[in-house]
Amino acid sequence: MKKTNDNASLWSPLVNGLDPYVPGEQPATEGLIKLNTNESPYPPSPQALAAIADAAGDKLRLYPDPESSRLKATIADYFAVESENVFVGNGSDEVLAHAFNAFFRQDKPILFPDLTYSFYPVYCQLYNIDYQLTPLNADFEIDIADYKVPNGGIIFPNPNAPTAIGLVRQSIIDLLEANPDSVVIVDEAYIDYAQRSNAEITADSVASVVDLVQQYNNLLVVHTLSKSRAFAGMRIGYAIGHPHLIDGLQRVKNSFNSYPVDRLAEIAAIASFQDESYFQSTKDKVIASRQLLVDGLEALNFDCLPSSANFVLVTQNNLNAKQLAEQLREHKIIVRYFATPRIAEFIRITIGTEEQNQQLLAVVSDLLSNNVKI
Amino acid sequence: MKKTNDNASLWSPLVNGLDPYVPGEQPATEGLIKLNTNESPYPPSPQALAAIADAAGDKLRLYPDPESSRLKATIADYFAVESENVFVGNGSDEVLAHAFNAFFRQDKPILFPDLTYSFYPVYCQLYNIDYQLTPLNADFEIDIADYKVPNGGIIFPNPNAPTAIGLVRQSIIDLLEANPDSVVIVDEAYIDYAQRSNAEITADSVASVVDLVQQYNNLLVVHTLSKSRAFAGMRIGYAIGHPHLIDGLQRVKNSFNSYPVDRLAEIAAIASFQDESYFQSTKDKVIASRQLLVDGLEALNFDCLPSSANFVLVTQNNLNAKQLAEQLREHKIIVRYFATPRIAEFIRITIGTEEQNQQLLAVVSDLLSNNVKI
Numbered sequence: 001m002k003k004t005n006d007n008a009s010l011w012s013p014l015v016n017g018l019d020p021y022v023p024g025e026q027p028a029t030e031g032l033i034k035l036n037t038n039e040s041p042y043p044p045s046p047q048a049l050a051a052i053a054d055a056a057g058d059k060l061r062l063y064p065d066p067e068s069s070r071l072k073a074t075i076a077d078y079f080a081v082e083s084e085n086v087f088v089g090n091g092s093d094e095v096l097a098h099a100f101n102a103f104f105r106q107d108k109p110i111l112f113p114d115l116t117y118s119f120y121p122v123y124c125q126l127y128n129i130d131y132q133l134t135p136l137n138a139d140f141e142i143d144i145a146d147y148k149v150p151n152g153g154i155i156f157p158n159p160n161a162p163t164a165i166g167l168v169r170q171s172i173i174d175l176l177e178a179n180p181d182s183v184v185i186v187d188e189a190y191i192d193y194a195q196r197s198n199a200e201i202t203a204d205s206v207a208s209v210v211d212l213v214q215q216y217n218n219l220l221v222v223h224t225l226s227k228s229r230a231f232a233g234m235r236i237g238y239a240i241g242h243p244h245l246i247d248g249l250q251r252v253k254n255s256f257n258s259y260p261v262d263r264l265a266e267i268a269a270i271a272s273f274q275d276e277s278y279f280q281s282t283k284d285k286v287i288a289s290r291q292l293l294v295d296g297l298e299a300l301n302f303d304c305l306p307s308s309a310n311f312v313l314v315t316q317n318n319l320n321a322k323q324l325a326e327q328l329r330e331h332k333i334i335v336r337y338f339a340t341p342r343i344a345e346f347i348r349i350t351i352g353t354e355e356q357n358q359q360l361l362a363v364v365s366d367l368l369s370n371n372v373k374i
Numbered sequence: 375m376k377k378t379n380d381n382a383s384l385w386s387p388l389v390n391g392l393d394p395y396v397p398g399e400q401p402a403t404e405g406l407i408k409l410n411t412n413e414s415p416y417p418p419s420p421q422a423l424a425a426i427a428d429a430a431g432d433k434l435r436l437y438p439d440p441e442s443s444r445l446k447a448t449i450a451d452y453f454a455v456e457s458e459n460v461f462v463g464n465g466s467d468e469v470l471a472h473a474f475n476a477f478f479r480q481d482k483p484i485l486f487p488d489l490t491y492s493f494y495p496v497y498c499q500l501y502n503i504d505y506q507l508t509p510l511n512a513d514f515e516i517d518i519a520d521y522k523v524p525n526g527g528i529i530f531p532n533p534n535a536p537t538a539i540g541l542v543r544q545s546i547i548d549l550l551e552a553n554p555d556s557v558v559i560v561d562e563a564y565i566d567y568a569q570r571s572n573a574e575i576t577a578d579s580v581a582s583v584v585d586l587v588q589q590y591n592n593l594l595v596v597h598t599l600s601k602s603r604a605f606a607g608m609r610i611g612y613a614i615g616h617p618h619l620i621d622g623l624q625r626v627k628n629s630f631n632s633y634p635v636d637r638l639a640e641i642a643a644i645a646s647f648q649d650e651s652y653f654q655s656t657k658d659k660v661i662a663s664r665q666l667l668v669d670g671l672e673a674l675n676f677d678c679l680p681s682s683a684n685f686v687l688v689t690q691n692n693l694n695a696k697q698l699a700e701q702l703r704e705h706k707i708i709v710r711y712f713a714t715p716r717i718a719e720f721i722r723i724t725i726g727t728e729e730q731n732q733q734l735l736a737v738v739s740d741l742l743s744n745n746v747k748i
Contacts, residue, residue, distance in 0.1 A: 010557045010592055011622040012479035020628035034436070043432040052430035052638070058417040060426075060607035060642075062408070063600070090464065090609075091633050105386035126630045183384045218384055226437070233434035233637035235464075248385040254394035256500045259465050263607035264426070264638055268434075 027334065033359060035350040036334040038161075038190070038311050040230035041289075042282040042353075044272060048231075051271035052264055064263045071266045075238055078273045079210050084243040087250065088261050088269075092189060092224035092237030095249075096155075097123055099220060099239065101256075102248040103183040104129050106152030113142055115342060117161050117187065136160075140305055140313075140342075142167050144175045154179060157187040159194060159206065159308035162338060162348045166194050166206030166308030173203070176216045183245065185220045190309035192228035193351075196287055197280040206308045210240050217242035227310060228283045229272045236261060236269045286310050290351045296361040300368055305346075315346045316368075324367070331363045401708065407733060409724040410708040412535075412564070412685050414604035415663075416656040416727075418646060422605075425645035426638050438637045445640045449612055452647045453584050458617040461624065462635050466563060466598035466611030469623075470529075471497055473594060473613065475630075476622040477557040478503050480526030487516055489716060491535050491561065510534075514679055514687075514716075516541050518549045528553060531561040533568060533580065533682040536712060536722045540568050540580030540682030547577070550590045557619065559594045564683035566602035567725075570661055571654040580682045584614050591616035601684060602657045603646045610635060610643045660684050664725045670735040674742060679720075689720045690742075698741070705737045 009016070027034065043049070072086040079085075089095040100123040104110045109130040112120050124131045134146045140163045147154055154175065159166035176184055186209055194206040201207045210221050220241040226232040239249060261269075272279065294304045294312060302316045315321060325337035325347050336348040351357065383390070401408065417423070446460040453459075463469040474497040478484045483504040486494050498505045508520045514537045521528055528549065533540035550558055560583055568580040575581045584595050594615040600606040613623060635643075646653065664686065668678045671688055679687045689695060699711035699721050710722040723734065 010477060010555070010619060012475065012477055014479055015476055015622050015625050018625045018629040020625050037437055039437065040435045042435070044434050049430045049434070052434075053427040056423045056426035056430070060418050060423070061414045061416070061604035063411055063413065063606040093633055097630075101386065102389055103384060103386055105388055122630060181384070230435035232437040235633050235636050245384060248389050251389050251392045251394050255392040256471075256496065259467055259609050262609050262636075262639070265636070 031332060033333045033352060033356050035352050035356065035360065036336045036348075037232075038227060038309075038350045039232045040227060040282065040310070041286065041351065041356065042230060044230040044268070045275035045278045047275040047278070048229075048268045048271035051267050055264055055267045060263055062263075064260050064266060066260045068261045068266055071238075071261060071269050074270045074273050075240070079240060081210070081213065081240060082243075085213060085240050085246060087239040087241075087246045087253075089237050089239075089253070090259065090261060090265070091226065091235035092187070092222050093119060094235070095222050095237045095239050096120075096185075096187065097126070098249050098252045099183075099185055099222070100124070100129060101127050102252045103185075103220070103245070104153040104155075108150050108152035110153040110155065111147055111149070111151045112155050113160060115140065115160070115163060115340070117157050120155060136163070136342075141165055142171075144171045144178075147175055148178045151179070151182055153183045153185070155185040155187060157189060158209075159190050161190065161309070162311070162336070162343065163305050163313050164190070164307035164309040164311055165305055166191075168204050168206055169201070169209055169212075170203040172209050173212065176212070176219055180218060183218050183220060184216075185222060187222045189222070189224045189227055190311075191223075192279075192283050193287055193290070193310045194308040196284050213241050217244060220245050225269055225272060228286075229269075229279060230282070231265075231268060231272065234265045234268060236265045285354075286351050289354050289357055292354070293349070293351060293357040293361070296357070297364070300361070300364055311348055311350045313343065313346045313348050318368070321345045321347050324364075327367055328360070328363060333360055333363060405706060407707045407726060407730050409726050409730065409734065410710045410722075411606075412601060412683075412724045413606045414601060414656065414684070415660065415725065415730065416604060418604040418642070419649035419652045421649040421652070422603075422642045422645035425641050429638055429641045434637055436637075438634050438640060440634045442635045442640055445612075445635060445643055448644045448647050449614070453614060455584070455587065455614060456617075459587060459614050459620060461613040461615075461620045461627075463611050463613075463627070464633065464635060464639070465600065465609035466561070466596050467493060468609070469596050469611045469613050470494075470559075470561065471500070472623050472626045473557075473559055473596070474498070474503060475501050476626045477559075477594070477619070478527040478529075482524055482526035484527040484529065485521055485523070485525045486529050487534060489514065489534070489537060489714070491531050494529060510537070510716075515539055516545075518545045518552075521549055522552045525553070525556055527557045527559070529559040529561060531563060532583075533564050535564065535683070536685070536710070536717065537679050537687050538564070538681035538683040538685055539679055540565075542578050542580055543575070543583060543586075544577040546583050547586065550586070550593055554592060557592050557594060558590075559596060561596045563596075563598045563601055564685075565597075566653075566657050567661055567664070567684045568682040570658050587615050591618060594619050599643055599646060602660075603643075603653065604656070605639075605642060605646065608639045608642060610639045659728075660725050663728050663731055666728070667723070667725060667731040667735070670731070671738070674735070674738055685722055685724045687717065687720045687722050692742070695719045695721050698738075701741055702734070702737060707734055707737060709734075 072083040109132040114133040225236040446457045483506040488507040599610040
């Protein structure tokens with residue numbers, strides 16, 4: 001039997017040039033306080049978990065509904081839009097990938113912030129899309145004046161990641177008005193943490209712009225169930241926009257991608273949207289804990305960027321950020337450090353439970369005391 | 375407030391040129407006998423269903439293991455290979471898409487049969503891959519002599535779809551020997567239905583070639599849990615091959631695609647592989663039912679292509695295939711008709727339960743009697 005040559009590369013030539021993303025750490029060790037990947041500290045809705053357990057039966061042998069019609073109708077009902085305004089996918093990363101393909105393959109470069117979600121340049125590489133980084137201002141804010149230049153599209157998270165800083169609704173309206181021929185994607189992965197459930201929303205609020213899809217056909221809003229709905233362990237995301245944009249997404253999906261949302265994910269998502277009180281109470285708890293954590297960190301002389309999300313980006317003049325992350329790790333607390341220009345002296349802390357946040361504060365306080373002694 | 379122009383297309387120009395795939399029918403009506411999409415007539419392993427129900431808890435708030443290490447180890451153990459020989463994805467369609475990207479973007483066209491899985495040309499379109507259709511012979515078989523031409527890669531299902539005809543192991547070995555510089559992908563979605571659990575496997579058997587990945591570094595075998603393991607409602611697929619090929623797949627996945635197998639899918643798959651007796655008994659039941667169905671159809675003067683899969687492609691001289699499918703539908707039995715050259719006088723019938731198959735035979739028998747009367 002002839003042995004084929006082990007050393008000859010059988011890859012497509014392009015694979016040799018790839019620079020693979022290194023996924024964030026998912027530690028196998030139990031007992032760690034995991035404040036590094038912005039997951040919810042609270043479980044998914046008990047009703048949604050019960051719906052999954054109920055659905056673990058014979059029907060899993062059948063393919064899912066390729067149109068996810070029930071889930072689309074549920075989301076449409078929740079946001080007071082129509083099913084034709086809703087696209088669903090296997091996590092918001094997949095929705096974003098389809099959106100880059102459907103809208104951003106234009107002659108002009110697309111625009112996004114210099115500090116933002118790390119997958120935007122990856123999707124540009126995937127689809128050969130030219131992009132122009134638009135620096136955040138000195139306060140790490142998006143300045144919409146910087147986005148009033150010719151472009152093939154605009155995307156940013158609101159609130160932004162990893163800064164956690166939100167943009168008010170009026171600024172997004174101004175941006176949409178200034179760019180009527182560009183698709184503007186607002187990636188609202190963390191928007192549910194911007195306001196308490198009883199807050200009054202005004203033009204000056206950091207809040208969802210889903211309602212604006214009725215007025216602006218160039219607005220696409222992307223959401224995930226991985227954060228405020230605590231389903232990071234499944235993959236469910238969606239987009240809301242004008243039917244013309246949704247049709248573009250459907251065409252891309254149905255041309256290239258045959259895998260709809262799976263049965264358990266669809267059932268879990270529907271049940272989650274039907275359990276409004278649990279959703280509101282858990283996200284309100286995170287917002288309340290965030291304030292206490294920020295207060296505690298400020299008392300330890302940290303600077304905390306104003307957060308509208310379930311994480312905070314913080315720095316302390318007397319601490320080296322990278323070393324701080326390493327020291328916290330030794331105390332079984334994992335946070336995120338980015339060796340990135342402008343934020344290399346910051347760490348990003350996911351808001352945990354009240355108890356987890358207090359443990360973090362206690363460890364940081366100890367570290368500072370010890371440092372002072374040195 | 376300025377209204378943007380509803381009529382201006384905001385799509386990427388390429389979207390206008392797309393010809394979207396129309397997904398197969400997933401009827402919402404209960405009470406239909408669904409023999410149209412090659413799903414298992416039996417539910418997934420009860421142990422796997424119990425594992426899903428158990429896993430519907432707090433941990434779903436956490437992202438899955440990006441490497442799916444436990445699932446890879448389970449699959450490696452099952453097939454007596456190493457984890458470095460295993461790649462996992464969200465259904466075999468996703469695995470295939472990554473494989474086309476990783477291996478088939480070559481200067482020379484890739485080869486696949488003229489009658490085969492409809493997604494192969496779709497992936498070629500997605501990645502701008504040139505392909506050359508290689509016609510099945512007059513008996514609807516793959517003739518490996520046709521694949522001994524310069525090529526950028528080879529892919530076919532074994533058994534093939536929608537013919538259900540299998541290729542024996544020796545032919546695949548010959549193909550691998552003749553094409554040492556091409557990746558040969560054998561898409562074994564239906565291979566578990568080729569042989570009963572107690573069958574002796576020889577070079578002349580239609581059977582899995584997973585074991586050959588140890589000898590041929592150009593062989594990639596792709597499997598799905600959607601058929602013989604009855605998990606079409608979730609999306610779990612995998613590939614087994616030389617570590618060099620697996621590394622290529624990982625690079626593509628980690629460069630462009632951040633979504634690993636979700637937590638429930640990983641848990642379900644692991645439990646399914648651990649329940650060997652259920653797996654063997656259900657697939658043996660399908661194989662036994664297939665023989666009875668073929669016998670029954672032949673008694674009604676059908677020609678049935680020899681099937682190594684959980685479906686049969688059949689024709690009857692006195693019946694118009696398209697009308698037969700429509701008439702079966704009126705009797706609440708759904709089968710698949712393809713308006714495709716060469717097989718336009720065939721229908722594809724998924725093997726159902728024994729009872730479903732008998733109902734199908736009874737309806738067909740009635741239709742034939744009525745036709746004779748006319």
